[in-house]
Amino acid sequence: MAKMAASMVEHGEDAFRTLFKFYRRKHPPPDLSNVIDFSKGIVGDKVLSTNLELTAVSDGEASRVGLRPVRDWRAFGLHGYPGFIFIANPFLQGSQPFWLRQCLKTYPQKPNVCNLDMHMSPEDTDDIWGKSANILRSPPCGKKEPKTLLEKLRWVTLGYHYNWNTKTYSPDHYTPFPADLQCLSSLIAAGAGFPGFHAEAGILNYYRSDSSLGIHVDESELDHTRPLLSFCFGQSAIFLLGSTRREDPPTAMYMHSGDVMVMSGQSRLLYHAVPRILQDLPHPHCGLGTTLSKGQVSPEGSLADEVSGEDWAVCSRYIQSSRVNMTVRQVLGPGQSFPEVRTRNDSDAGPTDGYGEGDRGGQKRRRSDSGETESSNT
Numbered sequence: 001m002a003k004m005a006a007s008m009v010e011h012g013e014d015a016f017r018t019l020f021k022f023y024r025r026k027h028p029p030p031d032l033s034n035v036i037d038f039s040k041g042i043v044g045d046k047v048l049s050t051n052l053e054l055t056a057v058s059d060g061e062a063s064r065v066g067l068r069p070v071r072d073w074r075a076f077g078l079h080g081y082p083g084f085i086f087i088a089n090p091f092l093q094g095s096q097p098f099w100l101r102q103c104l105k106t107y108p109q110k111p112n113v114c115n116l117d118m119h120m121s122p123e124d125t126d127d128i129w130g131k132s133a134n135i136l137r138s139p140p141c142g143k144k145e146p147k148t149l150l151e152k153l154r155w156v157t158l159g160y161h162y163n164w165n166t167k168t169y170s171p172d173h174y175t176p177f178p179a180d181l182q183c184l185s186s187l188i189a190a191g192a193g194f195p196g197f198h199a200e201a202g203i204l205n206y207y208r209s210d211s212s213l214g215i216h217v218d219e220s221e222l223d224h225t226r227p228l229l230s231f232c233f234g235q236s237a238i239f240l241l242g243s244t245r246r247e248d249p250p251t252a253m254y255m256h257s258g259d260v261m262v263m264s265g266q267s268r269l270l271y272h273a274v275p276r277i278l279q280d281l282p283h284p285h286c287g288l289g290t291t292l293s294k295g296q297v298s299p300e301g302s303l304a305d306e307v308s309g310e311d312w313a314v315c316s317r318y319i320q321s322s323r324v325n326m327t328v329r330q331v332l333g334p335g336q337s338f339p340e341v342r343t344r345n346d347s348d349a350g351p352t353d354g355y356g357e358g359d360r361g362g363q364k365r366r367r368s369d370s371g372e373t374e375s376s377n378t
């Protein structure tokens with residue numbers, strides 16, 4: 001197995017794809033000993049510590065969006081990846097459920113757009129949460145039940161709605177970006193050294209335990225000097241961060257619930273992918289699951305108080321087998337506007353179950369031998 005892993009890191013024809021398939025494999029399970037775990041907080045050959053802007057965000061501003069004071073964030077860099085910042089769960093105890101509830105109950109609502117809109121009527125996708133909650137709250141009855149809408153949700157877009165077919169954003173397809181997520185994003189960006197970040201587009205990805213996200217670069221945004229932020233909740237995943245060339249082997253790392261990634265500078269336009277969701281990885285720091293149990297003391301007026309027991313029952317059931325990822329993007333630089341005509345030269349992909357082409361609603365994708373889907377600009 002060790003020899004297998006060693007041969008995987010050799011450079012060559014699409015070394016990224018080779019490693020993607022290696023980590024996606026279920027049987028036999030891949031050797032995960034090379035996967036970096038930032039939550040362990042160990043700085044070494046590959047993992048560097050990163051300086052944050054300690055005074056850019058006040059403690060009060062941070063706590064209002066459920067974040068710890070910036071001085072308590074554990075932020076890391078990766079050797080060879082300038083501009084990549086990994087913040088190991090900067091959320092206050094008890095605040096992740098609020099953001100997860102937003103992802104499951106609030107953000108899928110209109111006027112935001114989701115994968116179900118592609119092949120269902122507006123009435124049918126009107127109240128995804130309401131139509132799913134009672135079923136998810138009740139204990140499983142043993143026999144196989146049809147999937148709820150919430151379980152069929154694969155992506156939601158916010159702000160400038162990403163067009164999966166043309167791989168562009170358009171001024172003609174914009175709805176207001178959620179103010180709470182805009183606020184969280186600007187504070188994370190400011191703490192990471194990017195003041196003035198303005199969240200304009202979001203892609204939320206909903207992964208089941210067998211989902212993956214193909215190899216891609218996020219380059220549809222018009223200003224690449226602005227960072228891309230990525231938030232994770234629920235089950236852990238393996239994230240692969242490559243270079244600008246698919247022949248270079250990527251670095252594998254865990255993303256646990258609450259972790260935040262900032263892709264900026266030279267790391268803004270690197271190939272990346274999520275080959276694997278890791279079901280039930282024991283992870284003591286995740287801050288989900290027990291946070292709202294009875295008797296848990298949460299800080300006065302904290303976001304923890306915002307999630308009712310009823311809502312949490314649904315959210316906690318959902319994430320027992322799922323992962324939610326929010327990527328937040330600034331599309332335009334200050335003073336920038338959309339050009340009249342745009343060329344199509346970008347690429348993106350979304351999570352897939354490997355079941356078929358349905359979920360991304362016509363998104364052009366390339367299907368490989370092993371069944372993973374991916375899209376690329378090559």
Ligand code: OGA
Pocket residue numbers: 203205213218230232239255272273274325327
């Ligand atoms: C994306 C993305 C990564 C993740 O949506 O562009 O890369 O962790 N998501 O789900």
Ligand code: MN
Pocket residue numbers: 216217218272327
């Ligand atoms: Mn991406």
